Every structure is written in structure tokens, then in C-alpha cells.
Amino acid sequence: MRAMLLDAPHTPLHLADLPIPTPGAGQMLLKVSACGVCHTDLHILDGELTQPKLPLVLGHQIVGTVVQSSAGVHRFQAGERVGVPWLGATDGTCRYCLRGQENLCDHPVFTGYHVDGGFAEYTLADERFCFPLPSTYSDIEVAPLLCAGLIGYRTYRMAGDNVETLGIYGFGAAAHIITQVAKFEGKKVFAFTRPGDTDAQEFAIQKGADWAGDSTQMPSDKLDAALVFAPVGALVVAALKATHKGGVVVCGGIHMSDIPAFPYSLLWQERMIRSVANLTRQDGEEFLRLAPQVPVTTDVKVFPLEQAGEAMEQLRLGQFTGAAVLDMNLAQ
Ligand SMILES: [Zn+2]
Ligand SMILES: [Zn+2]
DSSP, rough: EEEEEEEEEEEEEEEEEOOOOOTTTTEEEEEEEEEEEOOHHHHHHHHSOOOOOOBBBOOEEEEEEEEEEEETTSSSOOEEEEEEOOOEEEEEESHHTTTTOGGGOOOOBBBBBBBSSBSSSSEEEEEEGGGEOTTSSSSSHHHHGGTTHHHHHHHHTTOOOOOSSSEEESSHHHHHHHHHHHHTOOOOEEESTTTTTTTHHHHHHHHTSSEEEEEEETOSSSSEEEOOSSTTTTHHHHHTTTTTEEEEEEEOOSOOOOOOOGGGTTTTTOEEEEESSOOOOHHHHHHHTTTTTTTTTOOOEEEEGGGHHHHHHHHHHSSSSSSEEETTOOOO
């Protein structure tokens, strides 16, 4: 099969001819039709996440159809379409798993990190961690829901129920999805982008934001909560300055540059900073039920498999709006 392979951090992905893998206990073999590209893939490429399997097939927003299952696997039938997220498996036995916090599992298996992911024609997945996908979406459209959507949704939920004004810092794949959910739930949305990124600001307005501007600006209304999707620590301080008393700043990414020192007065009055890690299957099920009701639409820039590296560099530089998705059926 064709796969884009990462041999080591800081080296370019290259096309490789790999054997089609054989499903082990509990696993299904999937024919991949689409796979989303995520900032986390960049953090792995850049060596900021330090424990990848190597060589590695990246990609954890996988849409595929079941080709073959190992004995005893029957949650999905051959030919059925499924989604594979970042949380590929857990031990099911650690204190976090037992407390309903499987996103914090001590021995997780992350897709496209500990095991090969979806930048390939075929992949393996643990059936217990796959999702059925809403039929109203095409393979390409639904791919970004599997990380930008799911983990974006967990980030949004952590803002709490008492939110009228919501700030979103970094307007990429997660933000364009979560803005639609927030508007559906009646929130006022302020979108903050890299200074001068008028394309992203226009895009934010188009996706329903009430206001869009530079991350250096203060919103006209104070924020009840701010979601930080860009991996830039200084935005945490900017967001804190913009929040009401009792407000929360939620960091949605897996890696971030250092947060600069700031005066305690910014945190005083019960303001909070928190992170969000990974997802639970419950997050996925809830969000995939909600998305077609909104209905969330995704704006996608499509690349052929062979251009996975190019897609990642364009993501790094913010050269497109919305989400990048590899289409396995697209010829280079
Ligand atoms: Zn991701
Ligand atoms: Zn666990």
C-alpha cells in the first residue's frame, strides 16, 4: 500500500510502499478514504511530542471502510464507514479509566503517534474506539470533525454552561467548527487571529462569528470564556486580560510555547486557566450526534496523499482557511 512515512522528527515525510497490515485481536483493517491533517501532526514532526513510534504513519482523523475484522470483532460490518480519532485505545484499568476520565489514561494508544495512522491507503483500528459517522457528510467533509471537531468540542464544553460571550483565539479547523456550535447555542462569538490575517477574519465572520480581529485587540464585550486553539502561550495572557471575573481560559492544544509571566491581578477574581487533553468516547458520541443538528459544515482544502508534507507546511504557515484533508482517491 502507499503510505507517507515519517522516519524521524525534523525529516520530511516520504512516500513508501508498505505491506497491508493484518488486524490483531480486537482490530479491524480499514481502507482509508480521507484523513484530516492536524496541528498535533506538526508537533510530532517537530519533535515537540517526544515518544512517537518510528518510523511512523501520521494521521488521526481517519475516515475508512471496514475491509476485514479479527475474530470476535463484530461492532461494525465489512463495508461500513467508520471514523478513527486520536484516542486509539486505553488500558481500561488505570485510575483514570475507572473514573470515567479515559482521556487521561496512564497507558493510552494514540492514533498516528503510538501506532500507525491514516496517511496511508489502509490502517488498523481498535473497534471499541471507532465511531459510526453521520450519513449526511461526505468522507472529506466529516474527516475534520474527528479531531478539530471532537477535541474542539471538549474544549468548548470546558468553558462551562454560564457563557454568553465566547472568545476564540486562533481561527483554524477547530475554531471554524466550534463557532457554528456556539452560535447554534446562542453565544456571542469573538474570533481572534494572527494580527493582520484578514483572510482568517473574513472566514470567521462567514462562519458566524459576531466580531473578528487581531489577537492584540480587546473585544468590545468582556468574555465569559476564551478558547485558545493556537499553540502560542502569549495568547493565554491576552485571553485572560479579556475575560470577566470568574471567567475561564481553556487551552485546547496538546503543545504550546511558554506562557509569559503575568501579574496575579489578571488571574485574581476567580479567573481560571485550564487545559484539555485528548477526548473520551463519550465526547465523540455527543459531538457526532450534535454536528448534523447544527448542522456544522466544514471548509476543507483537499490534498492528495503524496502531498501530506505540503499540507502540513501550509497548515503551519496558515496558508488556507478551514481544515486540510488528504483524499486517498485523488491522484497526485
Ligand atoms: Zn488532532
Ligand atoms: Zn487507563
